[in-house]
Amino acid sequence: MQLYFSSGIVSLVGLSVVLIVVIWLAQLIGRGLFIRFKFLAMRSRGLPVPEPYSFLYGHIPLMKSLKEGLPKDAHDTYVHRKLTMNWPKYFPHRKSCPPVIYLDLWPLTSQPFIYATSPEACFQLTQQTAQPRHSMFSWALFPVTGGKDLISMDIPTHRIWRSRLNPGFSLKNLLSQTPILIEEVGIFVQQLKEQAGTDGNFGDLFQLFDRTVALTFDIITRVSLDLRVREQTQGPTPILKALRALIRHVKGPTIWSELERWTPSYRRDVALNTKILRDSLLPQIKSRLQPDASSEKTVIDLAVKEYKTESGNENQQPNPDFVDMVISQLKLFMLAGHDTTAQAICWVLYEITKSPEVLRQLRAEHDEVLGSDVQLAAQILSAEPHKLNSLRYTTAVVKESLRLHPLGSTHRRGSRGFSFVCDGTTYPSDGAVIWTSPTAIHLRADLWPRVAEFLPERFLVAEGHALRPARNAWRPFELGNTRCIGEELAMIEMKLVLALTMRELDFCFDWEGWNVLQGRTTPPDSVGGEHIYRVGGGIGSVKDKLPTRVKLR
Numbered sequence: 001m002q003l004y005f006s007s008g009i010v011s012l013v014g015l016s017v018v019l020i021v022v023i024w025l026a027q028l029i030g031r032g033l034f035i036r037f038k039f040l041a042m043r044s045r046g047l048p049v050p051e052p053y054s055f056l057y058g059h060i061p062l063m064k065s066l067k068e069g070l071p072k073d074a075h076d077t078y079v080h081r082k083l084t085m086n087w088p089k090y091f092p093h094r095k096s097c098p099p100v101i102y103l104d105l106w107p108l109t110s111q112p113f114i115y116a117t118s119p120e121a122c123f124q125l126t127q128q129t130a131q132p133r134h135s136m137f138s139w140a141l142f143p144v145t146g147g148k149d150l151i152s153m154d155i156p157t158h159r160i161w162r163s164r165l166n167p168g169f170s171l172k173n174l175l176s177q178t179p180i181l182i183e184e185v186g187i188f189v190q191q192l193k194e195q196a197g198t199d200g201n202f203g204d205l206f207q208l209f210d211r212t213v214a215l216t217f218d219i220i221t222r223v224s225l226d227l228r229v230r231e232q233t234q235g236p237t238p239i240l241k242a243l244r245a246l247i248r249h250v251k252g253p254t255i256w257s258e259l260e261r262w263t264p265s266y267r268r269d270v271a272l273n274t275k276i277l278r279d280s281l282l283p284q285i286k287s288r289l290q291p292d293a294s295s296e297k298t299v300i301d302l303a304v305k306e307y308k309t310e311s312g313n314e315n316q317q318p319n320p321d322f323v324d325m326v327i328s329q330l331k332l333f334m335l336a337g338h339d340t341t342a343q344a345i346c347w348v349l350y351e352i353t354k355s356p357e358v359l360r361q362l363r364a365e366h367d368e369v370l371g372s373d374v375q376l377a378a379q380i381l382s383a384e385p386h387k388l389n390s391l392r393y394t395t396a397v398v399k400e401s402l403r404l405h406p407l408g409s410t411h412r413r414g415s416r417g418f419s420f421v422c423d424g425t426t427y428p429s430d431g432a433v434i435w436t437s438p439t440a441i442h443l444r445a446d447l448w449p450r451v452a453e454f455l456p457e458r459f460l461v462a463e464g465h466a467l468r469p470a471r472n473a474w475r476p477f478e479l480g481n482t483r484c485i486g487e488e489l490a491m492i493e494m495k496l497v498l499a500l501t502m503r504e505l506d507f508c509f510d511w512e513g514w515n516v517l518q519g520r521t522t523p524p525d526s527v528g529g530e531h532i533y534r535v536g537g538g539i540g541s542v543k544d545k546l547p548t549r550v551k552l553r
């Protein structure tokens with residue numbers, strides 16, 4: 001009887017499992033069929049579905065073919081570029097590059113993708129009728145911020161927090177913090193000088209990206225919380241190590257990443273590193289909440305001030321929920337505010353070094369604005385930070401570098417209520433993940449004359465000049481209400497690095513020397529003939545972290 005009973009339970013459990021799997025598979029296939037028929041219908045209506053499209057595999061073979069010829073470690077950005085740069089091949093019936101592109105990657109992704117590839121389409125999506133971010137962002141960030149950050153918030157809560165946090169990232173406030181930034185950039189420059197060879201020769205090879213990461217991490221923690229981490233001089237510090245451990249879990253939702261989040265090792269890792277970060281940040285946050293906090297300029301100081309103004313009571317002490325939110329926002333700033341800018345600094349140095357005329361003009365501007373005594377530049381900028389605004393050519397150089405190497409984008413939620421309308425055609429978005437693609441827009445030859453050249457002048461010419469960028473075409477920080485809050489900070493960091501290094505040092509980006517040092521015997525990889533290219537997932541990194549030699553001028 002006992003045996004009969006337990007074997008009955010076993011077969012019941014087995015049957016339930018089989019049933020669940022069958023229902024899951026039926027749903028999966030049903031969803032796949034729905035997407036495929038939808039794409040066929042869109043294609044027959046003339047909507048921009050790139051060719052070839054296969055009923056069986058969707059656009060998976062197309063993506064595979066776009067990857068051909070690229071190194072295995074190349075960043076996905078090059079795949080997107082190929083699609084728009086070679087649009088006549090993929091849209092044989094069109095006369096111009098489509099403003100949006102529909103992609104069906106089911107079953108690799110459960111929702112279709114729309115790439116917004118024109119300034120007008122991006123404008124409609126992020127500025128004119130700003131659509132909410134896609135939940136895949138908040139899902140990916142959850143291990144770091146627990147879902148309580150600007151990127152994960154719904155629109156009304158975002159509006160409240162963004163207005164609390166904006167004052168700290170305003171140009172005016174950041175310029176008042178310039179001496180702090182110069183102190184950190186000064187350490188960076190000093191360490192580079194120590195790498196220089198003797199007697200005017202280039203020194204040993206090192207990986208520049210590691211240095212720029214340490215610099216930008218030291219800056220973001222000081223600017224946002226007045227916390228001096230000293231990653232540049234004492235790294236790797238526990239705080240950056242803990243953040244990096246959490247960042248390793250920032251992944252888009254796939255079957256594998258969803259399963260990973262149920263594993264004990266994931267939970268242990270996240271709990272441990274979350275605790276390390278909380279323990280490092282909390283004492284400093286508490287000290288910023290004291291009425292006698294020494295500085296009133298950090299992002300958090302100004303956010304607390306806003307909070308008190310909102311409550312109408314200057315003595316109002318923030319509640320524990322507010323403190324939790326502040327910790328999450330800080331973690332987002334540390335995450336979003338170091339790798340991006342660190343990589344952007346590498347790219348701008350790389351581009352300048354390839355263009356001797358740009359380098360000459362840059363140095364000439366620094367002489368003119370900061371005086372010919374190079375040793376005094378830091379002192380002058382500390383005393384007169386607004387001189388950074390006079391570095392017009394330098395700003396144009398940074399912008400042009402961000403045009404060629406945009407590092408971010410935004411993912412928005414498609415819906416029935418939102419369609420793109422470009423040149424009289426309506427492009428529906430329901431059920432899709434919409435992705436702006438600055439990397440594609442910035443390299444469209446029809447939008448940017450002499451598209452492949454590094455031409456800072458584009459950002460200096462007057463309205464009506466052929467080189468002048470089209471409206472909404474330059475968008476490395478995205479545009480609209482959720483545009484990057486750290487844009488001014490990143491621009492200041494990059495300008496400071498250029499102002500304080502270019503007249504003192506020459507750079508040589510020696511990928512060949514690095515290959516020899518690593519004992520590599522295979523031919524070096526390249527993208528478009530360049531051996532230094534963007535690698536990895538997420539925002540990625542520069543190939544081999546940009547192997548560099550420097551010499552004193």
Ligand code: HEM
Pocket residue numbers: 126150151162220332333334336337338340341344406407408409410411476477478479480481482483484485486487489490
């Ligand atoms: C070159 C460097 C940087 C680039 C290229 C970049 C790019 C971007 C992009 C494309 C977005 C998405 C905007 C959207 O979804 O609408 C974004 C958002 C954001 N970035 Fe940056 N970023 C950079 C530096 C920084 C820095 C230094 C910080 C420091 C705090 C930062 C913090 C953020 C935050 C908090 C958001 C979310 C803003 C919001 O939702 O209101 N970023 N960034």
